[in-house]
Amino acid sequence: MQLTLAVHVIRGSIRESQHVLHAAVCDAEGRLLAGTGEARLVTTFRSAAKPFQLLPLVERGHAERFGFSDEELAVMAASHTGSQYHRRLVAGILERVGLAEKHLVCGFHEPLDPESLAEVRSRPELRSPIYNNCSGKHAGLAALALSEGWPVEGYERPGHPVQRLLHHTVADVCGVEPEELLTGTDDCGVVVFAAALSAMARAYARLASAMAEGDARERSLHRIRSAMTSHPAAVGGARRFSTTLMEKTRGRLVAKGGAEGLECVGLPGRGLGVAVKCADGAGRALPPAVTALLAHLSELSEAECEELAESRFPVLRNYAGQEVGRLETVIQVSSPSTWVPSP
16 A cells, blocks of 8 residues: 655644655565555664664573563663653663663763753753663663673774674664665764664564564564553653553554654554654654554554544644644555555
């Protein structure tokens, strides 16, 4: 099924602007079941790769050896808000492996959580990398280096054994050769990977379809998925769409966003993955586009659609709080559908 996907910004009766989105829906074998004309667009994975950057720590038995909880694994896959809750989880990870905040190379940025933001603005001496939305991932990568007997220093660099392992791991779950996986540097300092949207959707289909009784990789993916869906607040937090989607679907879906307008969703009930990319990188287009696409594919119940109404139909408000517009998603089918709705 070939689609076109756009989000229109409506002010009054005026279409003020629009966001064009690209999407791919794939199964674990990489079959493209639905998508836009740019379903194989190559773009950066960014933070949507975090579940797979966590994979070696679980797959090699280090998570079990250290006794990491599912909640701690969830924050290692997180783009969190820097709240006290998230910082406490990350600090616990570091303490358990004998590391400290100084070992995290992600740098500081102002947290999204309002209380934490007020805290660091009033007390600048508190600023540290643990507030960074990627601090959980960095704690996990440092723990992986320590567990494997590799130097913790430089764990973010392309030539470090941690990054070489992650390169092969992410390539494998995407179903591509490592040399096909383009790389750059993420804002938090680690290697960032680029792949086709269809490859990202395939990776999320593998995350969605992984079974607890499978091989080591499947068991590990299953545990990561279970950790994320059981603790959606740890994966993001308030105002994070991935958290909202997992909460409103009661963990039936697994979701993770990435910077520059990317959201990936796994559909465990169907063993499918969805990757949606806003062409201009605007994050505001993702909640309405993703929820509308999932509804179009019959992957949201009526009750779930109602609970996700604020995400699906966001309103625009002026500085006085008055409603002055809305975001509307437009989906058009340009080829016959072979999609079979969920039972």
